Amino acid sequence: MSAKLYPLTFKPILKDRIWGGTKLKTYLNKSINSDITGESWELSTVTNDISVVEKGPLKGKNINELIDLYSESFLGKNVVEQFGNQFPLLFKFIDAQQDLSIQLHPNDELAKKRHNSFGKTEMWYVMQADENSRIVVGFKEDSNKEEYLENLERKSLVSILNEIPVKKGDVFFLETGTIHAIGAGIVIAEIQQTSDVTYRVYDWDRVDANGKGRELHTELALDAINYSTTETKKDYKLVENESINVVDCPYFKTNVILLNEDLKRSRETDAFTVLMCTEGNFDLFHEKECYSFKMGETVLLPAVIEEIIIKGKATILEISI
CATH class of the missing domain: 2.60.120.10 (Jelly Rolls)
Structure with a gap:
């Protein structure tokens, strides 16, 4: 099994x-x-x-x-x-x-x-x-x-x-x-x-x-180059302890979380989620287990995981499909 x-x-x-x-x-x-x-x-x-x-x-x-x-x-x-x-x-x-x-x-x-x-x-x-x-x-x-x-x-x-x-x-x-x-x-x-x-x-x-x-x-x-001008910078405003969307395209959706207290996150679509810690550190709680992450670390949440709690002071990229 x-x-x-x-x-x-x-x-x-x-x-x-x-x-x-x-x-x-x-x-x-x-x-x-x-x-x-x-x-x-x-x-x-x-x-x-x-x-x-x-x-x-x-x-x-x-x-x-x-x-x-x-x-x-x-x-x-x-x-x-x-x-x-x-x-x-x-x-x-x-x-x-x-x-x-x-x-x-x-x-x-x-x-x-x-x-x-x-x-x-x-x-x-x-x-x-x-x-x-x-x-x-x-x-x-x-x-x-x-x-x-x-x-x-x-x-x-x-x-x-x-x-x-x-x-x-x-x-x-x-x-x-x-x-x-x-x-x-x-x-x-x-x-x-x-x-x-x-x-x-x-x-x-x-x-x-x-x-x-x-x-x-x-x-x-x-034949692959786009010769037209293009707007690539994405402006966004962070709100503490909220997941703020910065990119939403057919291939992936990326949110930024500015974490400084406990935050419950639920799966948004029936897909895996990836968290990349870009600053600070956080603990992730799932089914009574605690997993710790620091800047420069990445964790994949399989699709079957529907809810987690994260705690700490960190900036986190939250990516799903």
Whole structure:
């Protein structure tokens, strides 16, 4: 007989990147030896990067095994109806010590046709930002293929793109096709469709220790780019001990909770819920058990869990489908 489902944590999948740094270790207390770790994949079913349960009776099982064992009890009826027995989202913490490449992601149709993958709609929640840090996102004015290619060739692409200053708590929602780059000095929580398809178009002329630049995807990107201007920043106002919606799209819904007292949360749809702690710490109570979480930790609540109580002082992202 299968073990009863409970709030689940997974072993972080750590990724070294040419632009990565040390904040996932120093700021989020991840167990890391490298000085260029750029990403901690908190929940993933990307091929060869399948998250594994960290604690409890189901320790050692991966997400796909849990889906096979529990199906709707784990994913929720709402998810199974939309995505079948697939885990549709990927959750990350990202530390950009240097600028990431200027890049974009294809939509579902292109990604399916070219890569047999989901597209990559995503959102960023800024957890920490050094002074004067910024992101690059979208075009300043409506553009076109010709203008884009001309500036790409002249290495002046940034001149036609938006550079936006950021601070802790800022939220950005990026639809597929939006050209973008996370800037240096920023730690973000990222929620996205399950996809590792990225079209890199400019990498600041960076080279590795062997003098080699990373692969660019100039041709693939041309038909995937949205050349129109786009509004990506999401304005919202937090209310203590309430779950405030900041993003609601066909792929995920994200709320922000500013917690400073006991709060009861009930499942909003028949789907799993994920909580990402972006500041402080909290205790989660379910069926007389207490689970403790601190900044930089992520917990998945299987769909069968309909109600929890959280206590503490924390900022929490609450994500569902």
